[in-house]
Amino acid sequence: MGILSILIFLPLLFGAIILMMPKSLAAYFKYITVAVSLVQLVIASWLYYQFKTGEAFAGVDQLAQYQWVEKLDWIRLNVGSFGTLQIDYLLGVDGFSIALVWLSALVMLIASLSSWEIKANLKGYFALFLLLDTAIIGVFCSLDLFLFYIFYELMLLPLYFLIGMWGGVRREYAAIKFFLYTLFGSIFMLLVIAGLYLSVINPETGNHTFNMVTAMNPANYSVGSIFSALANQQIFGFSARSVGFIVVFIAFAIKVPVFPFHTWLPDAHVEAPTPISIILAGILLKVGGYGIIRIAYGIFPDVAISMSFWIGLLGVISIIYGAMNALAQRDLKRLIAYSSVSHMGFVLLGLASLTAEGVSGAMMQMISHGFLSVMLFFIVGVIYNRVQDRDIYNFRGLASKMPIFTGFVMIAFFASLGLPGFSAFIAEAFSLIGAFSSQSLNGLLPRWMAMVAALGILLGAGYFLWTLQRMFFGTLRLKKDDWSEKLKDINFREVITLTPLAILALVLGIMPSIVFDVINASVNQFLTLFK
């Protein structure tokens, strides 16, 4: 039993245990969940520490260079039409996945600590939470397209129930919208996966395979198959490879989310309970980014190069559109949701530039946004838990009532807008450098994209600082008088949750090599796909 399998299935085991425990022990469920998340974080940290860096361990399209690989024959189904359907249970991590696995473990721990506020129906909540945990780590570790798809879809069902049962006022609408939207993207991705299966041949065994890594090498495609680069088949009059790339890109673009596929995000984030918003913003959006890197760009690099301009354009539009929407919001949670859209636009821009700086910046932004958005949503949760209201104009001068809390808010806001010294600055700076130098390095993105995106940083400063001033500074004035007693300063559990995130943001801002050293080899190997 490999270490990655243990990491993935440990929460599932404890979820089953929680289901079987009697209701009388409901008080212990939250401790079990926190314990499981803590164990996962320890394992993930150990894996990250032991991760070998260097050119020999780059991974991406070299299966031998992946680490902690596990391979089991899983399904051998004789279906007549094309012989035997072969699906393997294949896990492995490279630079891109290990960073995101570690981020997921951290975010799940924070979310489980935040879940202590859930009061109703604890058994169902924690069982679904742990199932979600399994699915998320599984997505990042799987190297077989079919296994990836199963974990990817497995994430959706617990989220539907978690949002729909424990969420806010319009939770049913938000839950079904999220589910339908994401399923729409992924059902067409299933068709592309089936097509890839029929096109890709394992060079060692001569059979068709779902292996992601094998699919990245154009030499492995059988002659005349639907996605073979040489055969140039057509679907609906368009090149089959372009259609495949666009379908897969849209499936993941819905998750990132990229304008114009982002409309599910404000509803889902706002209506979800705080811990689920944390998971949504912290990890789920990164699944989209990871999918674009690993599958869309990895398997269809030729199409990616030709579409770079449009992807970069979508990234820039997301940045500006998300930021302008955030400026217009009254609801604090909705503002942070739109700021997520804006920040993930930087990921897309950095990726589209296809330069080492750009891709590294995109990865760094994913990790940095991972814990900064967690901090931001947790902060909203702190206020909402106390007074059940999130409207910015109902609060004024909270700094005098909750000073320690305001300190954390300041760190979170300044870090998110890209203050140098914090991780988001490194991430955004590198993405912009990559986008800016793309015109001279590979001619893919024009310079004006980076310049317009930089405006997004300015807008970010705008809405964050304005919110800080509106809600926290000045004299204390609240909408209702009884709020004054309810708004106590943050307690020990909340401090424990927020402090490590703040420290991480600072540490990564001063020593980004912690991340860059690990992903560097993989980024360089990734870029060789595009030569």
Place this chain on the structure above:
Amino acid sequence: MQDITQSTNDILSSIPLLKPEWTLSLGFLLVIICDLFIKKSKQIVFAVAMLTLIISGAFLIADLQSIGESQIIFNGMFRLSLAGNYFKILVVFGAILSLIFFTQDQRLSKHPKGINDFFSIFLASILAAFLLISSANLLLVFLAIEMLSLASYLMVSYNAYQNKQAEAGLKYVLFGAVASAMMLYGISLVYGFTGSINLFDGQMQQGLSQVGVNASTLAIVLILSGIGFKLSFVPFHFWTPDAYQEAPTSVTSFLATIPKIAVFALLYFMLPQFQGINDNTFKSIITIIAAASMILGNSIAIFQDNPKRMMAYSSIGHTGFILMLFILPASLFLMALLFYLFVYTLMNKGTFMAIAYLEQKFGASTISHYKGLGKKVPIISAMLVILMVSLTGLPPTAGFMTKFLVFSALINLAFADVWVTSLLVIAGITTVISLFYYLKIPLNLYFNEGTSVFADDKFTSYRTLYSIIVLIVILIIVLGVFPFILTNLVS
């Protein structure tokens, strides 16, 4: 033309080969006799019926080893083949589950005269299904479809004492009569064009090709009307929602599974003949029917409040999905078809059993009445969620595996043919639409608070239904993760 000695010898040598069918006929007679002469014979009759099914299943499984090539017996009327045996085993499996369900259905068991006659009709319908699967002659096809239809009409209207129930039963009968008449006309056209009503001697294909596109299309469409009526694909589906809604729930679950298995088997065996005609106009017909069924079934289901009516439209959608497979040559998709029909039987039986459980225990007959039931029956609600997920086709359930097998079987043709690609796109979109209405049930069970007071029937325990539902769901999840358990049993 054989002389009388040869035909008699043929008949005599064929009789021992039809052991499962003889078992069913014997069982049918025994049930009637037991009901007539033994007082309070409910348990005995149930035991006889169950034994009949188990013994015929045993014969079928034993025959799996001994059947080699397919053989035509009974003077060209029957055809025994390995694939046919697999379909028959599926029918027996569904029949056993149905039989248990019939005894648990309150509406049936409350019938003042008892349901022993019902069991005999049921056994006759299974016999009809067997005949349909192994028929080699269009007349036998017609006879078997009529026998199956008559048995179904009786089963649907068995307990129809209210206006709407009687109306639904009558709609079913009238519609079925017209569809059968159209089918008979199609059969007579085929005889006129080809001079043969034998399915497997190649003359049908030859004759229909010679007659020209228009005439052969007319003949095929007319025959498809009878088939379409039983499968309930568009445009022969109009009876389905009413009949499914008003029939007793156990009969609905029977209707949704067993006739479909039998008629899909028939269509599968007739496929090589149809596909050879006139460069495959059959393919265009099937494409249009499959697309229309998927679109109509999945769209109208959104607006339904009655769970059985919703499942009726969902079954129309599933039929359309399975029909997509019939674009391919027959040898390529047997495994996918068998697997889909097996999982579909499981999912449907499980869902209808859960609906019956909720209806009988809590009086909740519409989906809006389900509000708040999630807390009262957590396990059944969880089982219903998994069943809905499987019906949509999401991992890690068996429903996802079946959808994936169908997609994989078809994707190869996608770039060669724009129709197939559009069909796949329609299948994808309708799967997403179906998620919406399938999730309405868990939505009402869990998300909303119930305002109505539930009549909790604490007297009957419904333990049988409960355990079967749980077993079915476990099987669905196991098959979803390890589908080869089933497919390795089939060669």
